[in-house]
Amino acid sequence: MAREKAMVFVLYGFTCLTALAWLTGLTADVSVLPKPEKLLSRPLQREQEVNQQLNTSALNTALAFEPYRDLATSTAAEQQQHNILFSPLGLASALALLSQVSVSESRSQALEALGLAANATEQSVEATLSALADLQHSLTLHEGGGVQRAETRAGTGIGATPWVEIEGDDAGNRTDGDDGAEGRNGTEGGVHPGGQLRVWSSLHIDGTPSVDYNSFLFRPRHTSAFNTSFDTLMKDLEASDKLELTNYVHFKGRQPFARQHTVPRSFQLNATTSVEVAMMFGDDSSEVMMLYDTNCSATVVRLAHSQRLASLLLLPKAELQPLEDCLSDERMSFWRSNLKPGRAEIRFPKFQLRKSYSLESLLRNSGVSSVFSHSADFSGLSQKTLKLAKAPHEVMLEVEETEYEDGGRPDITLDFSVPPRITFNRPFMLIIYDDLTGLVLLMGRIIDPTDV
Structure with a gap:
């Protein structure tokens, strides 16, 4: 029974x-x-x-x-x-x-x-x-x-x-x-x-x-x-x-990048070693949400995959460990709440x-x-x-990139202090999450984008 x-x-x-x-x-x-x-x-x-x-x-x-x-x-x-x-x-x-x-x-x-x-x-x-x-x-x-x-x-x-x-x-x-x-x-x-x-x-x-x-x-x-x-x-x-x-x-x-702009570029694994990766490129014709976190010494860029799914791309100023030590649900909430719209050229590796x-x-x-x-x-x-x-x-x-080519949008003058070019050419982190609830769906760090 x-x-x-x-x-x-x-x-x-x-x-x-x-x-x-x-x-x-x-x-x-x-x-x-x-x-x-x-x-x-x-x-x-x-x-x-x-x-x-x-x-x-x-x-x-x-x-x-x-x-x-x-x-x-x-x-x-x-x-x-x-x-x-x-x-x-x-x-x-x-x-x-x-x-x-x-x-x-x-x-x-x-x-x-x-x-x-x-x-x-x-x-x-x-x-x-x-x-x-x-x-x-x-x-x-x-x-x-x-x-x-x-x-x-x-x-x-x-x-x-x-x-x-x-x-x-x-x-x-x-x-x-x-x-x-x-x-x-x-x-x-x-x-x-x-x-x-x-x-x-x-x-x-x-x-x-x-x-x-x-x-x-x-x-x-x-x-x-x-x-x-x-x-x-x-x-x-x-x-x-x-x-x-x-x-x-x-x-x-x-990612919102056109395939024809993807070119081989160097990715610095550490102070002495680099590898060649396919680097995607997005110009500054479209706004992205971003900030620089001085406490974690990292640039945070948000890219949307859909209305619900988004990525936080975390690029440390130097070493990755200070950023990793910063990680918490409270810090992620801070990033989400303080992202600001701005324009910047973004280079990001294509990888699996x-x-x-x-x-x-x-x-x-x-x-x-x-x-x-x-x-x-x-x-x-x-x-x-x-x-x-x-x-x-x-x-x-x-x-990877989208398949279309974005014709771009008219430039808009914004008062934003983030550097105009953000290049993910060294170890970084990413957090893929549900924007409605804030739940983390995938999480990781990329030390070597060629190491599948």
Whole structure:
């Protein structure tokens, strides 16, 4: 009887998340991308409403800045010279899944990392998980002059979180079988949104055939979901006591630069070593949001990918470590609140970066340990003792130009003190986030853009 109740609870929780995500998609709003200053000055009422259910500050601290600091201060000297890239949104997705299939301390730790107090009621838990599912689905909105091409697929499996995608204006170049006719017709008003985001978390039996990361990247959009079904999972558990959680994230961001202006240039890795990279170029004909933070000795530039998705590009004046020491949710809030419109020439490297970590290594300083130990309690799935044998977190970031050529806009005289040319030709950081809630989606540092 206890097992039946546990199964009913888990299926109910997943059904609520999936239904909410589906319903959210019916109200998708397609609008023209506003100017950055208008975007940042819109009322905070919607953000406050979302944050009442989703503790964005706690999520950023536990799943973004603490894991980053742990990776950046690794005791291995060689690791300190490597690129870093991970996805706090992916971590939140994995924790939400784990909270649905675990109980006792394992579940409590997962929920606390999601910003819930230890004594949180089930109603609060349900509201937070629903808000997280709602947020993840909302990021599928195609915001700009084009036609909405967003869609969400929920697997039939236990706790299958929907993968989401934002389709830019290059729909005609897809190779997945979609005709993409609407995307090939261009966009309105010169607005060219450029961001694709996919997030996938699934639970299956260790050693059983599963989708690897390359299959995740190139999976045709219109095939059926690939997560193990609940019935199959329960059947496999009869012959195995090892689980595997896969957590995949892919973001492809197109910057507002014309391809014909991309040229090879030098990127200085350190005082003695440099590499050649394809450097994109944006002239000063369009306004960007930026500031210089004297406390962190860094230039901060904001570039929008869509109405919801944006990047903070962080270029230190000299060494990267003082900037890394500055990182916090409070500092990020300061940057977002103090960005000013201005004009500057920007040079930024075109690159592709792929990193893989274990969830355990990323979450060890966030209080999530029980679920990865021999004492993990997965009685929400089975009464037998189960162990989470593998839990990879794999992320890919692609940064490239848009395909169009911007004719430019009339010059406007502005009183702005930031230097007119900002060149990312040395190690820098980036934070990709949801502008509505401030939640960090991807975060990393680029030491060597040629080290994929």
